[in-house]
Amino acid sequence: MIKKKNISDKTINVACACISIGAFLFLWYWGTAFTKLGMLIPGPVEVLETVTAGFFGKVGRHSILVHVGYSMIRVMIGFIVGSVFGIVLGLLMGWYRIAEAIFNPLFRIIRPIPPIAWIPISIIWFGLGENAKIFLIFLASFSNTTLNSMAGAKNVDREVVNAAKMLGANERQIFTTIVLPASVPSIFAGLQVAISSSWATVLAAEMVRSSEGLGWMIVAGMNNNDMLQILSGIVMIGVVGFILAIIMRKAEDILCRWNKSGN
Amino acid sequence: MSMEQERKLKNGNLIECTNVCKAFETPEGEYQVVKDFNLETRENEFLVLFGPGQCGKTTIINMIAGFERVTGGSIKSQGKEISKPDPSRGVVFQSTALFPWMTTMGNVEYGLKMAGNKKAEREKRAQKYIDLVGLQGFEKAFPVKLSGGMKQRVGIARAYCNEPEVMLMDEPFGALDAQTRYLMQEELQRIWEAEKRTVIFVTNNIEEALYLADRILVLTNCPATVKKEYVIDLPRPRNLVSPEFLALRKEITGIMDSTL
Numbered sequence: 001m002i003k004k005k006n007i008s009d010k011t012i013n014v015a016c017a018c019i020s021i022g023a024f025l026f027l028w029y030w031g032t033a034f035t036k037l038g039m040l041i042p043g044p045v046e047v048l049e050t051v052t053a054g055f056f057g058k059v060g061r062h063s064i065l066v067h068v069g070y071s072m073i074r075v076m077i078g079f080i081v082g083s084v085f086g087i088v089l090g091l092l093m094g095w096y097r098i099a100e101a102i103f104n105p106l107f108r109i110i111r112p113i114p115p116i117a118w119i120p121i122s123i124i125w126f127g128l129g130e131n132a133k134i135f136l137i138f139l140a141s142f143s144n145t146t147l148n149s150m151a152g153a154k155n156v157d158r159e160v161v162n163a164a165k166m167l168g169a170n171e172r173q174i175f176t177t178i179v180l181p182a183s184v185p186s187i188f189a190g191l192q193v194a195i196s197s198s199w200a201t202v203l204a205a206e207m208v209r210s211s212e213g214l215g216w217m218i219v220a221g222m223n224n225n226d227m228l229q230i231l232s233g234i235v236m237i238g239v240v241g242f243i244l245a246i247i248m249r250k251a252e253d254i255l256c257r258w259n260k261s262g263n
Numbered sequence: 264m265s266m267e268q269e270r271k272l273k274n275g276n277l278i279e280c281t282n283v284c285k286a287f288e289t290p291e292g293e294y295q296v297v298k299d300f301n302l303e304t305r306e307n308e309f310l311v312l313f314g315p316g317q318c319g320k321t322t323i324i325n326m327i328a329g330f331e332r333v334t335g336g337s338i339k340s341q342g343k344e345i346s347k348p349d350p351s352r353g354v355v356f357q358s359t360a361l362f363p364w365m366t367t368m369g370n371v372e373y374g375l376k377m378a379g380n381k382k383a384e385r386e387k388r389a390q391k392y393i394d395l396v397g398l399q400g401f402e403k404a405f406p407v408k409l410s411g412g413m414k415q416r417v418g419i420a421r422a423y424c425n426e427p428e429v430m431l432m433d434e435p436f437g438a439l440d441a442q443t444r445y446l447m448q449e450e451l452q453r454i455w456e457a458e459k460r461t462v463i464f465v466t467n468n469i470e471e472a473l474y475l476a477d478r479i480l481v482l483t484n485c486p487a488t489v490k491k492e493y494v495i496d497l498p499r500p501r502n503l504v505s506p507e508f509l510a511l512r513k514e515i516t517g518i519m520d521s522t523l
Contacts, residue, residue: 157360159356159358159360160360160361160362162328162330162348162354162356162360163354163356163360163361163362163421164362164373164377165329165330165347165348166328166329166330166348166349166350166352166353166354166422167350167353167373167374167377167421167425168349168350168374168377168378168425169373169377170377173377177373177377178362181362181364182363182364184364257405258363258364258365258405258406258407259363259364259407260407
């Protein structure tokens with residue numbers, strides 16, 4: 001009975017999503033085809049055609065997929081390195097008072113600075129190549145994961161820690177078998193923010209200076225006054241961002257299944 | 264080790280509290296929670312600390328467990344001063360304090376894993392205690408999927424699996440509904456009969472105390488100290504409405520009322 005209800009809830013959600021997206025596309029199509037809006041922006045059909053053409057043909061020197069690949073590789077390297085650093089530092093700061101006393105003041109000064117503010121410095125330090133972009137993405141994911149991991153480690157149930165002690169766990173075992181897994185839900189909240197922040201940062205970095213990637217695509221489109229290239233770039237940015245969020249949520253569902261009372 | 268201590272050990276005197284005091288610093292000054300508390304356990308006895316609401320019973324258990332330090336007097340385990348938690352003293356928490364990211368099996372075998380036992384060996388031993396508490400078939404379930412009573416069964420199996428010398432139980436059934444509570448009292452009695460241990464059990468429920476205890480220490484309200492001791496030698500399992508049971512219940516309740 002309950003299961004049946006869940007399925008129909010899901011069906012309703014999917015139907016509503018289809019209706020709202022369909023209505024948006026229809027309005028876009030109708031507006032560009034039959035009103036003066038068509039002079040400002042191409043219609044959805046043309047954009048879709050350009051995206052499809054971009055997959056098989058070339059935008060600049062590469063196909064769209066290669067541009068996506070360039071942006072993704074930059075994001076992945078920076079995101080993984082930044083998150084690992086962030087998780088370790090955050091958990092240490094959240095669990096050991098001395099680590100918090102040493103690192104937190106510094107962290108609190110650096111954290112509010114948006115990653116894109118580092119663009120000029122990163123170019124001076126690392127030049128115009130990949131390292132500058134990866135450094136920016138590192139910063140974007142690092143501060144978000146640090147903050148959330150720290151909150152996670154701080155909120156570990158003391159009684160659960162006592163239970164581990166009573167069962168004979170030593171300091172190191174408590175950190176790895178209790179503090180770390182107990183913080184996983186918070187860590188994931190941080191990773192969600194970190195991945196979207198990284199994605200935003202890579203585009204900004206590519207817009208400043210690069211010869212490939214989705215950020216390059218939309219800036220090149222602007223320089224050539226090619227509205228279709230800009231829009232297909234934006235569509236791809238949206239699609240990739242959406243897919244990244246879904247992957248993160250799936251990973252969270254698997255790793256945090258102990259935290260959910262459903263199914 | 265002195266003769267005196269050796270004699271006590273032979274008598275199974277595992278836990279010995281001598282004039283234990285505990286005070287907390289508060290902005291309004293010192294707050295005495297436990298005062299001159301004395302206790303000696305006997306081998307494999309079921310000892311119940313019975314007292315009103317927030318009277319420092321949990322603090323006593325926490326100090327015996329090694330989670331908190333005494334501010335006066337001493338607590339010894341087998342003649343040695345207690346300074347930190349130890350696997351020889353298993354604790355069952357009112358909040359269960361299970362590891363929510365571990366399955367039933369993971370929770371129960373945790374202590375063995377930390378001690379470096381091999382997987383096959385620890386699973387075998389954990390299974391024994393999972394079976395003992397009646398959770399066969401729930402080995403792979405996460406705590407979030409278990410009912411309150413089942414969670415506490417995991418908590419009991421987890422503490423038992425380390426084969427401690429003493430079990431400390433801090434109102435383990437306090438958060439359960441009445442029906443489940445009765446059932447769990449029967450279950451605990453059965454488990455304890457099957458695997459005899461020295462148990463120190465805290466409760467504020469007189470029926471529970473009388474149903475389970477070999478000996479009851481009635482505590483005063485804050486600061487907690489022993490007001491009276493009862494040795495309960497009614498046959499087990501106990502009948503909750505037998506005249507002897509009801510008479511004891513009436514008597515102890517009377518003492519409690521005069522304490523408040």
